[in-house]
Amino acid sequence: MERDMRGRGNPWTPSGLIGQFSLSNNVSSPTLDKETEDAATDNDRSDSGEFVVTMLAKAKLEEQGIGVKGRSSPLLEVGTQETPAFISHRDEDVTAESWRQHRKHVFVLSEAGKPIYSRYGSEEALSSTMGVMMALVSFVQSGDNIIRSEHIVVFLQKGPLVLVCVSSSRQTEQQLRGELLYVYYQIISMLTQASISRIFEHKKNYDLRRLLAGSEKILDGLLNLLDSDPSFLLAAVHCLPLACSLRDSLSQILQKAITPNLVFSILIARNQLLTIVQEKTVIEDARLEPADVHLLLNLIGASSAFQAGEIWTPICLPLFNPDCYFYAYISYLDPPECTVCLLLLSTDKEAFYAVAECKRKIEEAMMAQNSLSLIAKVQSYSVSQVGVSDLRHFMYKPFDVTGCFITYSKMEAPYSSEEEKMRLLDLYRYMHNRIHSTSRPLKLIYHVAERETLLAWVTSKFELYTCFSPLVTKACAITAITKLLRWIKKEEDRMNSLKLVLFPYLS
């Protein structure tokens, strides 16, 4: 059955969006009509499979001085669909006190000093500051450099890109460097490392913004997540706590919906992982790194335009393989709420229709099992479930062979405001840094402060961060931890049942 991606009246495809990168390839549909074809821009002929080639070809053409209307990744086009609520920081006045007061600035520039991205303020306005940054980088010895003042300035050079962070958040240089690395990987996820290297090899002062137009929202979203989401700090993925049976049934549904070259099937709800299913023969034992999952989650969550229907787009998983693309089918299963998202990754650029067919099968099976309403009922953990009075919040990460998953409770009173959430996370970040110091690591930190008491503990089996009221006694804290760990063990059927499920062999 053929699917007309640009079909009018099809609830999954809004008019303008998918049409722009239509997937009319060798599977020609007789219902394609001339007028839609004409209405498309000159790139519409290129299906997503050729998209990659087209983009690189454009890069080459531009180098030769031929003015070709550059078109960047459709992923980024999606990003330009701005919702009215989106506040742009692009036009901020960089000389104002308010600009200086931002907690964390991030800048990306090329080796030649060409600006690529700035979190606050436009790149043009900051060109002189960026020039100074480049001078500093080249002046000081090669390698990564940090300047400490009231702010910390961290420089990171990866290939032809230079990333700079100026932060008053009191994070350590290692943590900030890790965040810059995430920004680098997000850029790679859109362009691949190989093409970036190639582009800059040919033209040192290429303006990468041409290819990244529209990506600011994605990078902004990533930086916001880095600030507010604990799973980045612990380098693990947060899963929605599902009952074993529900997770198993969802995994089975995904397992059965297969097609050649489909390698990953991922189900996400409310920006948290439900399950991942991985093809065994192609990938063998390689796993998806938590960082890759984070980047995927950010891409999907950063823009509401994905909610519009089905998307077929090239995507690079930088930690898995930084030099090549997968082809991702992205679709929300529950419009218009759009909380449950299905992500199918294939290595075959022509496979759109086959993959879309998988989605249909999955949808059907989930409808039969009423999965969507079951998922909607699942709640994140709350500390009150643990039954310990002084405990305010916890984060738990088991050291498990099958995956890197983290569990944490919701941030509730007194950490309800954004400020307080950030403050608590900052405290966790400082403890994480001390415990994992490369030269003098620790096993345990117990910190009594004015507003809370914190305990961080690392053993060979797990890593645990807890927050208590400031008046808790040491004896109470110890009892609370014991109780918490026992409760976690009981809940393990929910928390640790998330294993990577491998596809059955095809006969």
Added chain:
Amino acid sequence: MTTVILLMASGMQEKQYTPSLLNFFVYNPTFGQKEGEEEKKILFYHPSDVEKNEKIRNVGLCEAIVQFTRTFCPTKPAKSLHTQKNRQFFFEPEDNFWIVMVVRNPMIEKPNKDGKPPTVEYQEEEIIDTVYGAVVKQCYSMYKLFNGTFGRQMEAGGVELLIQKLEKFFYRYLQTLHLQSCDLLDVFGGISFFPLDKMTYLKIQSFVNRVEESLSLIKYTAFLYNDQLIWSGLEQDDMRILYKYLTTSLFPRHSEPELAGRDSPLRPEVAGNLLHYGRFLTGPTNLKDPEAKFRFPKIFVSTEDGYEELHLIVYKVRNSKCDRPSSVELTRDFCEQLDGLVGPQLTLLASDICEQFTVNRRISGPEKEPQFKFIYFNHMNLAEKSTIHMRKTASVCLTSVHPDLMKILGDINCDFARVDEDEEIIVKAMTDYWVVGKKSDQRELYVILNQKNANLIEVNEEVKRLCATQFNNIFFLD
């Protein structure tokens, strides 16, 4: 000077290099702003045999970094620059005068087989910013003690005089820096006090009053026993740096001959006064010789509206020392007068104090293995006490705990500095040592416990016991 320690591990010899001083310079970016005159900005540069252009480049880099950080925070510019191989510290003690110290990171050199050059691993995390930042500030304070502020020098004799003074002071002072043994105590810059009973303390006070009354030239007095302070009339900040000078430079220089023993050729001819055991540590070493020239070092202490220049007279009776900053020219007559007045009285006092010292010793236990390993510091009176540091001499300061534990103390101190409130931090290190840090009001206490199988509650009890014996009148968080 670099210390090289050889570690033998399974047949391969690793060489461990401790942190060392690479550069130290003083500059003012407002001098020589015209093209081609950049060299005028540099007021002092060590090592001096570096090529002129390289000096200009390094100073230029510092200027650029400071400017860059001012973009984000105009009032608090750069404090340090971390690179893989070294660390630079920036300090602006007076408007537009900058002191920069560059320290080479500690590193391990691992030999490679087949004649390949050894791989070098830099240990950036070993250097704690607060510790070495404090060392730079100390360098300035020491300079200021003996020369007054940069501004004052400029007024007195312009840039040329300043350059001269900087060269003279830092050339010698930098040689005394031992960067490999800097730690938390450098951050505190505290003074070790000698606990005395009320009677003896009052005797000393009245003695000091009498001396100051009879000899009007004396402006301030400080009284020390061994290396510990009993009484000081000086401003806290002045006393703190003077104390450091006395205990790390002046006293060790003079105590060595004494320790050398009677028959050693090092022992100088002490034509002593038979009535008492006193002698001058600064000034005339031999009062009997009318021809001998002498001088007292000049120091600058702060007053309400500026600075005053005084002579430092250090007079010693066995282990009691009295130093007296006093103004105006000091003549031989004055010295004899001082000797006659102070000597006998001080001798008597000294024996009283000595008794106290023995009593104290009996209470606190033998020094060899103190019951608790702790460091205590009070920000208000600068009192510091450490049972971890032993035998502080000019060249080395031994600690009885592993350097990594000292660095953990440094980390906890940094954490305390983040907020003003009272806090407590307990950590368990990988080696199963427990380190407890308590901050209460303006006091900090750090305790190291070697109790591998203890849990948090037991550790807490141990520390409470320590506080009960040594700090029973101070409230620490529980």
